Amino acid sequence: DAGGVPTEKGKAPEAPLPRGEAPGIRFEKVVKRFGHNVVLRELDFSVAPGERVTLIGPSGSGKTTILRLLMTLEKLDDGLIWIGDETLWHMERGGKRVPAGQKHLHEMRKQVGMVFQQFNLFPNMNVLRNLTEGPVRVLGLSKDEAVERARGLLDLVGLADKENAHPTQLSGGQQQRVAIARALAMQPRVLLLDEVTSALDPELVVGVQDLLRDIARQSDLTLLCVTHEMTFAKDISDRVLMFDQGQIVEEGPPDRIFGEPSEQRTRDFLQAVL
Ligand code: ADP
Secondary structure (H helix, E strand, O other), X not given: OOOOOOOOOOOOOOOOOOOOOOOOEEEEEEEEEEOOEEEEEEEEEEEOOOOEEEEEOOOOOOHHHHHHHHOOOOOOOEEEEEEOOEEOOEEEEOOEEEEOOHHHHHHHHOOEEEEOOOOOOOOOOOHHHHHHHHHHHOXXXXXXXXXXXXXXXXXHOOOHHHOOOOHHHOOHHHHHHHHHHHHXXXXXXXXXXXXXXXXXXXXXXXXXXXXXXHHXXXXXXXXXXEOOOHHHHHHHOOEEEEEXXXXXXXXXXXXXXXXXXXXXXXXXXXXHHO
């Protein structure tokens, strides 16, 4: 066990995967514009607690925007986004929509973790520090607790021997594994995956996908995944939502959407990506 923290006899090491009740997600008439470009037009959909959902659809159909809204990296223009029984950007009071305070947003944001296409690791910090920074600063863990959690997660993603490496010294696949571990270190209840293997060399894709599939199956996270990789989508999700121009064209279990899509737009899209 390279660098693992010795655990006291009889004391179980902290389970590296986040545990606990996962909230559902609901978009209610969500509108998002960039200037004159209306990206989401009164979008409604929900994801059940612990459900794993993949978003597919042509480039520009709004998939990443949906994840970024949940991560509070974008602000919505109208409608409500629910995580569990609380709304994200706005609260409803007496039938009115009022902006949520910073403290509320901060608490809501803690439930959500995201893995990006471009890894987005902190370039000036070594691997261990990438994993401990958030838990110490945002969650208030002691340094020792954060290091123990980080080492458990590095072990889980197969990088126990890389804790002192800097991101630039790692392959893309290794960087993405660190990014996955970093997201999990915050113990999110909702995990968002945005095209997590599209920046990887082809030979590294399957390893990262297998890791995520195992994490998804072993944890009880609510998962939203954007991917063009249909095998991965089948592996990782209970349900697929097909988007076009900010609207859901059709939805269903992966076998049906990929095997017998009922909409022409889905057939066209699948033909283009497969
Ligand atoms: P997808 O993930 O399905 O490819 P996106 O959510 O990335 O789609 O983009 C949806 C639309 O929103 C596109 O037309 C895109 O150009 C636009 N868009 C996304 N982010 C921004 C931004 N920061 N500024 C302006 N337009 C944006």
